[in-house]
Amino acid sequence: xxxxxxxxxxxxxIAWLSGLFxxxxxxxxxxxxxxxxxxxxxxxLALVVGIIxxxxxxxxxxxxxxxxxxxxxxxxxTIVIGIISIFGEGTLWGAIVGSILPLxxxxxxxxxxxxxxxxx
Numbered sequence: 682x683x684x685x686x687x688x689x690x691x692x693x694x695i696a697w698l699s700g701l702f703x704x705x706x707x708x709x710x711x712x713x714x715x716x717x718x719x720x721x722x723x724x725x726l727a728l729v730v731g732i733i734x735x736x737x738x739x740x741x742x743x744x745x746x747x748x749x750x751x752x753x754x755x756x757x758x759t760i761v762i763g764i765i766s767i768f769g770e771g772t773l774w775g776a777i778v779g780s781i782l783p784l785x786x787x788x789x790x791x792x793x794x795x796x797x798x799x800x801x
Contacts, residue, residue, distance in 0.1 A: 685744065685798060688792050689742075692741055692752070694738070695782045695783075696735070696737055696738030696741055696755075697738040698782055699731075700732065701735065702731075702779070703727050706775075707725070707726075707731055708724070710766075720769050723762065727759075730759055733751070733755055734752075734755050737751045737752045744798060756784075760780045762779075763776035763779040764776055
């Protein structure tokens, strides 16, 4: 395997940070929604996505093309959850802040050096 490009390293770290922030935010959403409201349901979904994002960050670090595909899907889901939360108890500011890291990650997953690293 070739050396990991800086962009992939950054995306791995972004995945870890995004997953961590997703988990922390989801816990507040779950507890704030008293476990059984629409807000809490979105929180549980966000918690699952956050955990998957952390695991995918490890796969990206190791050069897994499957992790790259999953990362792209999870980053898009994270953005969609942020947008949906605006219509619940979320805010536009929260959706924007929560989408910045996934957007950067998506952009860096498909650079030419990342394509070579993942063998595509």
